[in-house]
Amino acid sequence: MADSRPAPARSAPLPHLDRTGIVALAVPDLEEPYFAELTALLVRRAGERGLSILIQQTEGDHDREVDVANGVGLPPTDGLIHIPRSLTVADLTRRTAPGPLVLLGEHILVSPFTHVTIDNRAAAFAATEHLQSVGCERVAFVGPRDARPSDAADRRYAGYREAVSQLGLADEPGLVAQVESFTSEEGLRVARLLVASGTPFDGVVCSNDSVAFGVLAAIHEAGLRVPQDVAVTGIDDVRAARFATPALTSVAADKEGIVQAALTELERQIVSPPGADLPVQHLVVDARVVARASTAR
Known part of the structure; x- marks a missing residue:
């Protein structure tokens, strides 16, 4: 006997059946x-x-x-x-x-x-300009890395250099400190060397917030006050920035x-x-x- 039931309707093909999600x-x-x-x-x-x-x-x-x-x-x-x-x-x-x-x-x-x-160049320019706006005249930069170049760090350094030139800030080789990695430990080590060098500075732009945390620790260790003696800014605005001592100014992407x-x-x-x-x-x-x-x- 023939089956009189209607044939089931054919479903429309589902799109992207090969997608994994x-x-x-x-x-x-x-x-x-x-x-x-x-x-x-x-x-x-x-x-x-x-x-x-x-x-x-x-x-x-x-x-x-x-x-x-x-x-x-x-x-x-x-x-x-x-x-x-x-x-x-x-x-x-x-x-x-x-x-x-x-x-x-x-x-x-x-x-x-x-x-x-x-725009990492613009971010570092803004950080440097902010320090100049609060009265800093000798702004250091902690964060170039020549041994293993970083595109972001290179552009941030370029932004700092551009700001130094345009804003008439002190321009001395001793105000630039190389790092080997972008960590708090490296920020601490390099900032200790910067303080020990005797080069006067009243502001620091750090290539990222992790470096800045180490810089803050070194400045406190040297008996200097933040921000009265040295104002510090990072870049990236990670969550920990607001809990640093003092709370860290940063450029937030x-x-x-x-x-x-x-x-x-x-x-x-x-x-x-x-x-x-x-x-x-x-x-x-x-x-x-x-x-x-x-x-x-």
């Missing part, structure tokens, strides 16, 4: 508070979009950064957000597993890949803006059909000085 994130160092906070925010905002973040710590190692870009050792993912430190444009154009990609930071400024960054822009641009690539000619986006988010007690003269 996973996005890889390559981050240099989760012990650095800025990267830890940015990663936490990325995880939170990705979750709100129904995405999971697969975190890969690269230590800035070139081979590891290339492996992550090529998906080596990773499960299938929908895309990659990469914060490179040694990766090159050539590495990215030779990717063996091309797919949606967004770069964060200034290491690769010009490329055929979408990237999101802050719009972390929310960075994260939302990165996820939006990545999703734009993910949902586009293969071969779509998408425009490359180069997005710069805002940063502003958050003045606290370390510069409140």
Whole structure:
């Protein structure tokens, strides 16, 4: 007997059945508070979009950064957000597993890949200008790293140099202190040397907040007062800045803006059909000085 029941209606095909819901994130160092906070925010905002973040710590190692870009050792993912430190444009154009990609930071400024960054040069200029506005005339900079160059630190140093020139601040080699790493321990070591050198200074711009915490400790150790004798500012505005002694003035990047822009641009690539000619986006988010007690003269 023939089955008289109507045939079940055919469901419309679901889009993106091959999507995993996973996005890889390559981050240099989760012990650095800025990267830890940015990663936490990325995880939170990705979750709100129904995405999971697969975190890969690269230590800035070139081979590891290339492996992550090529998906080596990773499960299938929908895309990659990469914060490179040694990766090159050539590495990215030779990717063996091309797919949606967004770069964060200034290491690769010009490329055929979408990237999101802050203007680190402008951030350091603003920090230096803020110190000048509270009466500093001899502003030191703690944070260039020639041994292992850092694009962000180089641009921050360039912003400091530009401000020194434009604002008529003291311009002496002894006011610039090299670091080997961007840590509080290194900030402490270098600031001790700066104090011991006898070079007078009444303000310090630090390449990041971690370095600034060490600088604050060295200044206190030397019996100097912050901000009365030396005003100090960092860059990045990590959460710990408000709990330093005294609370640290810092230049705050719009972390929310960075994260939302990165996820939006990545999703734009993910949902586009293969071969779509998408425009490359180069997005710069805002940063502003958050003045606290370390510069409140």
